Amino acid sequence: MIITEQKTVEEISKALEKHSKVFIFGCGSCATAWHTGGEPEVKEMAAKLMELGKTITGWTVSEECCDERKIKREIRGHKGAIEEADAFLVMSCGAGVRTIALVDEERPAYPALNSLYLARLERLTKSEEGCVLCGDCILDKTGGICPMTTCPKELLNGPCGGYKDGMCEVDPERPCAWILIYERLKKFNQMEKYEAIQEPKDQSRRKHPRHVDKGAAEKVAV
Ligand code: SF4
Ligand code: SF4
Incomplete structure (x- = not known):
């Protein structure tokens, strides 16, 4: 899930300062589940903008704002209300x-949300960064714990010299990622993975913009 947070009303108002008629998009996927851009939040946002003197020509919650086919369908379905509007406010992640x-x-189209991170959910109100999409997954070598997201220094070989009593020197409230990796690999009897030196990652796999065209090729273009 992509974790988002709502921008302040002041920020949104500033972004929309040159517009009086606004159509609002919510997103039926991550932003609905995380309660930042589902139907209740869209209605609340519409009310706030009306208080600021804006006309809301219409709104919708698209199944997924990041899917061009679905957005085209939504735009066709709300043609009249959208033609009346002079701006979109979008309550989804940046991709939407x-x-x-x-x-x-x-x-x-203006963002109403800040996109924070790709998360794993502990529950519907608690999440943690799950993956930075590095393009070269090494979870098979680390007992399923990602050093890119769990270690603040993104160390591929650890721990660093700073951990204390199993806790991280950067954030003493959290366990050291590499102690967790050690414990997992020991439990699975895979200590040879812990002892192996991880080569630096191929950073070209994170070069932007990454894209895939499955019709043309089955690999990430770099
Ligand atoms: S190593 Fe970590 S950041 Fe890279 S793909 Fe795997 S989970 Fe994602
Ligand atoms: S103490 Fe552990 S988690 Fe913290 S920065 Fe060092 S290796 Fe990474």
Whole structure:
């Protein structure tokens, strides 16, 4: 899940200062589950913007704002209300805002949310960064614990010299990632993985923009 947070009303108001008629997109996927851009939040946002004197020409919660096909369908389905609007406010992650901005070239799309991280959920109100999409997964070598997201220094070989009583020197409230990795590998009788030196990652796999065209090739372009 992509974790998002709502921007302040002041920030949104500033972004929309040149616009009086706004169409709002919510997202039925991550932003609905995380309660930052589902139907209740869209309605709340519409009410706040009306208090600020904006006209809300319409709103919808798209199944997924990052899916161009679904956005095209939504735009066709809300043609009249969208043609009346002079801007979109999008309550989704940045990928959703970008998709809407690319599909409709007639009016600008503004983000109502900040995109924070790709998460694993502990429960519906508690999440933790799960993956930074490094393009070269090494969880098979680390007992399923990602050093890129769990160690603040992203160390591929650890621990560093700073851990104390099993806790991280950067954040003493959290266990050292490499102590966790050690314990997992020991439990699974895979200590040879712990002792092996991890080579530096191929950073070109994180070069932007990454893209995949499954019709053309089955690999990430770098
Ligand atoms: S190593 Fe970590 S950041 Fe890289 S793909 Fe695996 S989980 Fe994601
Ligand atoms: S103490 Fe452990 S988790 Fe913290 S920075 Fe050092 S190796 Fe990484």
